[in-house]
Amino acid sequence: MKKFVLVTGGAGYIGSHTAAALAERGYEPIIYDNLSEGHIEAADGRLLVIGDTADTLKLNELFKKYDFKAVFHFAAASLVGESVKDPAKYYTNNLSAALNLLSVMLNFGVKNIIFSSTCATYGNPVRLPMDEEHPQAPINPYGSSKLMAETVLKDYNAAYGLNYAILRYFNAAGAHPSLPIGESHRHETHLIPLALKTLIKGSGKKLTIFGTDYDTPDGTCIRDYIHVSDLADAHILAMEKLFADGGGFAVNLATGKGHSVKEIIDAVHFVTGLKVPVLTGERRAGDPPVLVAANTLAAHLLGFSPKYTDIHKIIQTAWNWEVNKRF
Numbered sequence: 001m002k003k004f005v006l007v008t009g010g011a012g013y014i015g016s017h018t019a020a021a022l023a024e025r026g027y028e029p030i031i032y033d034n035l036s037e038g039h040i041e042a043a044d045g046r047l048l049v050i051g052d053t054a055d056t057l058k059l060n061e062l063f064k065k066y067d068f069k070a071v072f073h074f075a076a077a078s079l080v081g082e083s084v085k086d087p088a089k090y091y092t093n094n095l096s097a098a099l100n101l102l103s104v105m106l107n108f109g110v111k112n113i114i115f116s117s118t119c120a121t122y123g124n125p126v127r128l129p130m131d132e133e134h135p136q137a138p139i140n141p142y143g144s145s146k147l148m149a150e151t152v153l154k155d156y157n158a159a160y161g162l163n164y165a166i167l168r169y170f171n172a173a174g175a176h177p178s179l180p181i182g183e184s185h186r187h188e189t190h191l192i193p194l195a196l197k198t199l200i201k202g203s204g205k206k207l208t209i210f211g212t213d214y215d216t217p218d219g220t221c222i223r224d225y226i227h228v229s230d231l232a233d234a235h236i237l238a239m240e241k242l243f244a245d246g247g248g249f250a251v252n253l254a255t256g257k258g259h260s261v262k263e264i265i266d267a268v269h270f271v272t273g274l275k276v277p278v279l280t281g282e283r284r285a286g287d288p289p290v291l292v293a294a295n296t297l298a299a300h301l302l303g304f305s306p307k308y309t310d311i312h313k314i315i316q317t318a319w320n321w322e323v324n325k326r327f
């Protein structure tokens with residue numbers, strides 16, 4: 001019997017890699033994406049239904065047609081800066097649409113959700129590395145919208161028996177090592193793809209380092225970069241944990257290792273043999289100096305350990321994608 005799972009936002013970056021990993025493991029992912037951020041090509045031949053998670057009628061049709069064993073909810077807006085300028089977009093997409101999806105799930109008796117959350121729910125670190133018990137005090141509407149959705153999941157678990165996995169991502173990076181999918185945002189804001197784009201012949205681009213006066217060893221911000229294929233694997237382990245035990249849990253997904261902006265630039269040089277042209281700029285609003293996770297709970301609960309522990313290997317897959325990208 002086919003094991004259907006719904007993947008909202010499955011034509012986006014992390015969603016497409018998870019859909020691919022699900023298919024590799026014998027599940028039948030049905031991708032549901034409004035293509036506002038996603039790409040048809042990222043579905044990579046898998047079944048794609050174009051639609052919005054705010055569209056109850058369309059979701060009803062889909063849930064009638066397929067007996068979903070679980071829902072992966074990736075569809076969301078995820079840019080910190082944009083969320084400050086346009087919070088309505090974030091509360092509408094990340095909270096209101098999520099409530100809609102959850103109502104449909106409950107109506108159809110679908111009990112398992114794997115929810116994309118973020119380290120932005122923690123806000124500024126009060127201790128490092130950040131474990132799951134770290135206070136959650138988001139400093140922007142993106143983090144707030146995700147934290148509100150987390151609260152909803154916990155309350156629905158208590159009241160309606162909904163099983164949930166809250167996965168708090170740190171910095172997703174890299175691309176699938178063999179399939180033609182990778183990171184492709186219409187408006188790119190992330191460090192690694194921006195650094196790589198400066199190296200494409202004739203781009204004429206430069207990378208601006210946002211702040212060199214942070215209280216870190218080299219003055220630039222430190223982040224915890226995790227490969228997107230590792231994230232995808234963790235999602236499947238999370239789903240299987242819900243199948244086995246039900247209930248609910250929240251875990252960080254990260255490597256537990258931090259790299260500064262300057263270290264990333266050096267690593268890009270090491271991998272590509274090319275020097276990233278850089279400018280030094282002002283700090284970007286809302287950037288904490290250091291975000292590094294404690295990742296032992298995911299290991300303990302899910303048996304998850306990232307395969308990509310070397311930042312060079314992560315950047316190598318991102319570079320392969322950048323030079324061969326199809327969308």
Ligand code: UDP
Nearest residue numbers: 189190191194208209210221223261284287
């Ligand atoms: N960054 C930078 N220049 C850029 C983009 C990002 O210096 O053009 C820095 C940013 O300030 C942060 C780190 O790189 O410290 C990672 O930023 P990114 O946007 O990739 O991810 P975020 O941590 O914001 O989710």
